[in-house]
Amino acid sequence: MNYPLHLAILVLLWGYIYTSWALMGRLGLVSFGHGAFMGIGAYTVVMLWNHFGLSPWFGALAALAFTAVVALVIGYPCFRFRIVGHYFALVTLALSEVARLVIVALRDHTGGSLGATPNGALHDGASVAVGALQFSSKLVWLFVVTACWLGGLWVWKMVDRSMGRLALQAISEEEEAAASIGIHVTRAKLRITLISALMTCAGGILYAQYQLYVNPDTVSGIAISLQMVFGVIAGGMFVMLGPTVGAAFTLLLAEGLRLAWGNRFPALDSTIYGLMLVLFIIYMPKGILGAALDTLRKR
Amino acid sequence: MEVFDIFLLEAILNGLLLGGLLALLSLGLNLVFGVIDVVWICYAELIMCGMYAVYYLHVQYHWPLVLAMLAAVAIVALLGLALHQFVIRPVLRAEPINQLLVTGGVLFFLQAAATLAFGIEFKNLGVTLPSVRLGEMSFSAARLVAFGVALAGMIALYFFLSKTYLGTAIRAISQDRAIMPLMGVSPARIFGVTSALGGALAGLAACLLVLQYDVHPAIGLSFGPIVFLICVLGGLGNMLGGFIAAFVFAQFIAVGGFVFHLEWGYVLAFVFFIVVMFWRPQGILGK
Numbered sequence: 020m021n022y023p024l025h026l027a028i029l030v031l032l033w034g035y036i037y038t039s040w041a042l043m044g045r046l047g048l049v050s051f052g053h054g055a056f057m058g059i060g061a062y063t064v065v066m067l068w069n070h071f072g073l074s075p076w077f078g079a080l081a082a083l084a085f086t087a088v089v090a091l092v093i094g095y096p097c098f099r100f101r102i103v104g105h106y107f108a109l110v111t112l113a114l115s116e117v118a119r120l121v122i123v124a125l126r127d128h129t130g131g132s133l134g135a136t137p138n139g140a141l142h143d144g145a146s147v148a149v150g151a152l153q154f155s156s157k158l159v160w161l162f163v164v165t166a167c168w169l170g171g172l173w174v175w176k177m178v179d180r181s182m183g184r185l186a187l188q189a190i191s192e193e194e195e196a197a198a199s200i201g202i203h204v205t206r207a208k209l210r211i212t213l214i215s216a217l218m219t220c221a222g223g224i225l226y227a228q229y230q231l232y233v234n235p236d237t238v239s240g241i242a243i244s245l246q247m248v249f250g251v252i253a254g255g256m257f258v259m260l261g262p263t264v265g266a267a268f269t270l271l272l273a274e275g276l277r278l279a280w281g282n283r284f285p286a287l288d289s290t291i292y293g294l295m296l297v298l299f300i301i302y303m304p305k306g307i308l309g310a311a312l313d314t315l316r317k318r
Numbered sequence: 319m320e321v322f323d324i325f326l327l328e329a330i331l332n333g334l335l336l337g338g339l340l341a342l343l344s345l346g347l348n349l350v351f352g353v354i355d356v357v358w359i360c361y362a363e364l365i366m367c368g369m370y371a372v373y374y375l376h377v378q379y380h381w382p383l384v385l386a387m388l389a390a391v392a393i394v395a396l397l398g399l400a401l402h403q404f405v406i407r408p409v410l411r412a413e414p415i416n417q418l419l420v421t422g423g424v425l426f427f428l429q430a431a432a433t434l435a436f437g438i439e440f441k442n443l444g445v446t447l448p449s450v451r452l453g454e455m456s457f458s459a460a461r462l463v464a465f466g467v468a469l470a471g472m473i474a475l476y477f478f479l480s481k482t483y484l485g486t487a488i489r490a491i492s493q494d495r496a497i498m499p500l501m502g503v504s505p506a507r508i509f510g511v512t513s514a515l516g517g518a519l520a521g522l523a524a525c526l527l528v529l530q531y532d533v534h535p536a537i538g539l540s541f542g543p544i545v546f547l548i549c550v551l552g553g554l555g556n557m558l559g560g561f562i563a564a565f566v567f568a569q570f571i572a573v574g575g576f577v578f579h580l581e582w583g584y585v586l587a588f589v590f591f592i593v594v595m596f597w598r599p600q601g602i603l604g605k
Contacts, residue, residue: 106595117589124579241542286434292430297423
């Protein structure tokens, strides 16, 4: 029972994180820097807990505030000076590497590349420590991540309904024209970036508390940023459930191949996945769900 | 204090040597971008393939080192050509961001395929070059060789681009993609040649890197980001800009790493990059 639960939790958690990324990505803001926000979330909370005994609930507030500052410091000049397209992608790529390298460089406090484990709070067989945000019961986690995932979809819906989305869509098609009809380009972009970054940060916090382990390479850096981008592309960037489908697809592909062949071919899943990504981007740029919906509509 | 200064000087000179290598790395990427207008995010992974080629030909099949290296350059040149034919060509008319992402998919694929084929172990070529002493300072000969070859490669490319017909055609098409076909230059052919050339430069870089570092499937991630940032810093497609940016970046890494710690050197370089981007988004020498 634990294994399917574990899979469901991971699908929903990554689905939520991918959804957060896609909020920006679908509007032409392709960020390679979301690894930084996830890393800030995961590490701030664990470090405050381990070194100062500060409850993750307060740690989360600190992490969200920190993320907001970073997102604004990077986002404001980017949007103010019209850094778009692959320049935006590469500037944000630098951000996610900075986050990873800072975590590694502060190895005396963070444990460096070896990662860190939050101090355990589940004493005497307790399965729930609300104050420490640690639960040994997978069922509790399933409720937590489901709530989070639904929240993410709700935000997506709200953004869809808002005037801001229309503004951003106009910007992503023709920035100058959008500005000329009175859209405040910088403010519109900054708002969606902030929402997306904060949601990703929250995802990082939950990921760290669920795994009870953080590592600079698995919560920050270019590798994790690319994972988010590609998960979203595989599932479909422009439909609400696309990112979740992407998360489910990548995870089930990896687990399915692992069950079929065991650990004999350690990177077989990523090899197939990489190949499929290339084919997706060339022949099916709308992703699995996007393409499926298109075929359904044609019938 | 005197000891400190000599080590600082050593760090600066080592930074200079690193700069030469980084300049070569950025050259191929800039060439491809300038002509085809596509960023090869998987460029560092092509270099990794070249490093594996040298390793296997030399260590496993006992080819002489020079021959193995020449073969590696040829292999990576073919890889560059294949990348263009099978991956880039279908998306040439797609959104620029799709072009960026598709090579990102190739990155993922090459990294995983290398893990599958060669395992995650670090492979060492087993060739050690002596270190060269200069007064109190010492430099690794591998770095000196890399610096020399990188410079020679860049000069050769310069003459190719400025003196030959093909080179002139490449430069012309990078200036105006729409007009050149009317002048009788076939873009498809020039794109193919440029991709092969970009691959060959990656292969050359691989030969120099494999002398200094062990190969493993994730090695691309350790220097790939730096190379993109150098190209963007110099102005994407601007080879001279990339050349200058490489030396600036290398000094940040070498001196920053010497004064603080290696990772802080990188952090400084990346933060410097972000700040410069806000000041000149088109790069220091961009249009």
